[in-house]
Amino acid sequence: xxxxxxxxxxxxxxxxxxxxxxxxxxxxxxxxxxxxxxxxxxxxxxxxxxxxxxxxxxxxxxxxxxxxxxxxxxxxxxxxxxxxxxxxxxxxxxxxxxxxxxxxxxxxxxxxxxxxxxxxxxxxxxxxxxxxxxxxxxxxxxxxxxxxxxxxxxxxxxxxxxxxxxxxxxxxxxxxxxxxxxxxxxxxxxxxxxxxxxxxxxxxxxxxxxxxxxxxxxxxxxxxxxxxxxxxxxxxxxxxxxxxxxxxxxxxxxxxxxxxxxxxxxxxxxxxxxxxxxxxxxxxxxxxxxxxxxxxxxxxxxxxxxxxxxxxxxx
Amino acid sequence: xxxxxxxxxxxxxxxxxxxxxxxxxxxxxxxxxxxxxxxxxxxxxxxxxxxxxxxxxxxxxxxxxxxxxxxxxxxxxxxxxxxxxxxxxxxxxxxxxxxxxxxxxxxxxxxxxxxxxxxxxxxxxxxxxxxxxxxxxxxxxxxxxxxxxxxxxxxxxxxxxxxxxxxxxxxxxxxxxxxxxxxxxxxxxxxxxxxxxxxxxxxxxxxxxxxxxxxxxxxxxxxxxxxxxxxxxxxxxxxxxxxxxxxxxxxxxxxxxxxxxxxxxxxxxxxxxxxxxxxxxxxxxxxxxxxxxxxxxxxxxxxxxxxx
Numbered sequence: 001x002x003x004x005x006x007x008x009x010x011x012x013x014x015x016x017x018x019x020x021x022x023x024x025x026x027x028x029x030x031x032x033x034x035x036x037x038x039x040x041x042x043x044x045x046x047x048x049x050x051x052x053x054x055x056x057x058x059x060x061x062x063x064x065x066x067x068x069x070x071x072x073x074x075x076x077x078x079x080x081x082x083x084x085x086x087x088x089x090x091x092x093x094x095x096x097x098x099x100x101x102x103x104x105x106x107x108x109x110x111x112x113x114x115x116x117x118x119x120x121x122x123x124x125x126x127x128x129x130x131x132x133x134x135x136x137x138x139x140x141x142x143x144x145x146x147x148x149x150x151x152x153x154x155x156x157x158x159x160x161x162x163x164x165x166x167x168x169x170x171x172x173x174x175x176x177x178x179x180x181x182x183x184x185x186x187x188x189x190x191x192x193x194x195x196x197x198x199x200x201x202x203x204x205x206x207x208x209x210x211x212x213x214x215x216x217x218x219x220x221x222x223x224x225x226x227x228x229x230x231x232x233x234x235x236x237x238x239x240x241x242x243x244x245x246x247x248x249x250x251x252x253x254x255x256x257x258x259x260x261x262x263x264x265x266x267x268x269x270x271x272x273x274x275x276x277x278x279x280x281x282x283x284x285x286x287x288x289x290x291x292x293x294x295x296x297x298x299x300x301x302x303x304x305x306x307x308x309x310x311x312x313x314x315x
Numbered sequence: 316x317x318x319x320x321x322x323x324x325x326x327x328x329x330x331x332x333x334x335x336x337x338x339x340x341x342x343x344x345x346x347x348x349x350x351x352x353x354x355x356x357x358x359x360x361x362x363x364x365x366x367x368x369x370x371x372x373x374x375x376x377x378x379x380x381x382x383x384x385x386x387x388x389x390x391x392x393x394x395x396x397x398x399x400x401x402x403x404x405x406x407x408x409x410x411x412x413x414x415x416x417x418x419x420x421x422x423x424x425x426x427x428x429x430x431x432x433x434x435x436x437x438x439x440x441x442x443x444x445x446x447x448x449x450x451x452x453x454x455x456x457x458x459x460x461x462x463x464x465x466x467x468x469x470x471x472x473x474x475x476x477x478x479x480x481x482x483x484x485x486x487x488x489x490x491x492x493x494x495x496x497x498x499x500x501x502x503x504x505x506x507x508x509x510x511x512x513x514x515x516x517x518x519x520x521x522x523x524x525x526x527x528x529x530x531x532x533x534x535x536x537x538x539x540x541x542x543x544x545x546x547x548x549x550x551x552x553x554x555x556x557x558x559x560x561x562x563x564x565x566x567x568x569x570x571x572x573x574x575x576x577x578x579x580x581x582x583x584x585x586x587x588x589x590x591x592x593x594x595x596x597x598x599x600x601x602x603x604x605x606x607x608x609x610x611x612x613x614x615x616x617x618x619x620x621x622x623x
Contacts, residue, residue: 120607123600285426
């Protein structure tokens with residue numbers, strides 16, 4: 001019994017240890033990729049809290065990612081903030097956006113919830129285009145390398161970038177590992193499985209869903225801010241529908257409602273696209289094929305299938 | 316141009332948008348109504364319709380009307396058959412599970428779109444309209460000399476645009492008669508009302524689903540063939556119609572066919588008219604937020620019934 005309940009903790013630290021050590025082994029190109037993967041995995045984990053654990057399918061998370069990104073980018077270039085407070089502005093903007101959208105969108109459910117979140121995100125994207133004088137629209141803007149320094153460390157260096165991404169990932173990963181096994185996370189799962197029953201047991205399910213939405217939005221915003229900070233580019237592409245669909249794909253690929261699933265999903269998809277774009281310019285064809293095959297043969301995603309067949313304890 | 320004529324022009328353009336939108340959204344609405352699945356690849360079926368229309372027209376040559384009429388027949392048939400095959404191969408095997416269907420159709424979206432990119436290429440290609448006479452429109456004004464009629468410069472439409480509106484109305488009427496009075500329409504409605512009972516009465520529900528999925532895709536293709544002389548065929552052209560059809564279907568009330576038509580006219584017209592008053596981007600922002608708010612405060616749509 002104790003062995004079983006210790007297994008999830010061992011897995012969490014094992015994953016972090018592996019990621020930390022990988023930097024020493026990997027060539028620079030793949031280390032750069034892995035830094036990107038970790039930041040995107042943070043986005044996917046934020047999405048997973050809402051989709052995988054609470055059972056709410058949002059198609060508007062690009063808005064929160066972009067809120068984090070523009071919050072950081074605009075406050076650095078416009079107000080001249082240094083990275084750390086700018087990061088806080090980014091996360092704050094995403095939190096605020098998710099609170100407002102959550103408050104409105106949670107009045108609906110099912111397909112309507114999907115469409116409402118999609119509409120709000122689309123409006124967000126159009127707002128970015130409308131204020132093109134500041135945001136530079138589709139073209140986007142670059143955050144100068146000289147500004148991307150924390151305590152004298154240049155974040156665009158290979159090692160600094162890798163470990164900043166690693167720290168961001170580790171904090172979110174550990175936080176979520178704790179959260180989904182805490183009473184709050186358990187309640188979210190109860191809502192996913194049967195909302196009426198959770199309501200009957202006396203839980204204010206709307207309040208829980210709103211909180212899940214805010215936490216999810218804040219984590220997505222942190223990913224967006226981190227992405228802008230580490231890779232130095234802010235653009236409206238990241239607010240498009242495609243960037244709302246990506247986290248859904250990653251999470252489904254890796255396994256919705258599993259802790260490790262988002263990382264696995266982003267990793268798989270990233271390299272799938274990386275390899276196939278070397279072969280053809282229509283690389284999304286491979287992604288499409290992968291999606292169809294997955295839904296046919298592994299509907300629970302990689303981690304989900306693992307949990308079903310081998311490790312029942314996977315959190 | 317003065318304000319009044321300008322508004323008339325915008326409404327006419329809005330009507331054309333609404334006509335195409337009604338056809339496309341009707342396809343999505345029928346699929347959702349009968350099969351209870353969200354087809355994210357719907358916009359790609361629309362795009363395929365336009366691409367096939369270009370292909371047929373350019374292969375045939377001769378008078379543009381021949382190619383156009385042939386495309387109007389061939390494109391929906393090919394696209395519908397493709398969709399029916401996709402239904403058999405993919406959707407039926409995942410048992411129309413709502414979440415998995417969304418993912419599978421997103422996959423299908425990329426497969427169709429990227430295959431088109433590889434074969435058709437990234438260029439936008441035009442199809443010639445079968446007829447395209449310019450029709451000037453009169454405008455009436457009440458002045459010193461009573462009611463006067465004059466022809467403002469620039470206030471005109473083309474015969475083809477009027478034809479699009481007429482064709483859409485005719486097709487939708489035909490569809491309504493088909494659903495009401497044909498045997499297949501009966502089977503469809505029975506399946507929509509209660510899948511289990513339909514099955515118990517020996518209705519081949521699987522086959523009905525494949526036909527419905529094909530019919531939905533075919534309607535999108537018809538809309539695209541009609542639009543392609545006004546707008547060029549391009550491999551990314553399916554995105555906007557997908558989004559707009561979603562909005563229309565939801566606003567009209569999920570599965571309500573009259574609601575879908577009313578919403579299509581509403582959205583198409585307001586799209587045209589709002590853009591008279593505001594810049595295009597601002598118009599889109601306002602329209603999107605309006606739609607979102609309608610959904611938030613009336614989730615069942617305009618004509619939909621509240622889900623149990």
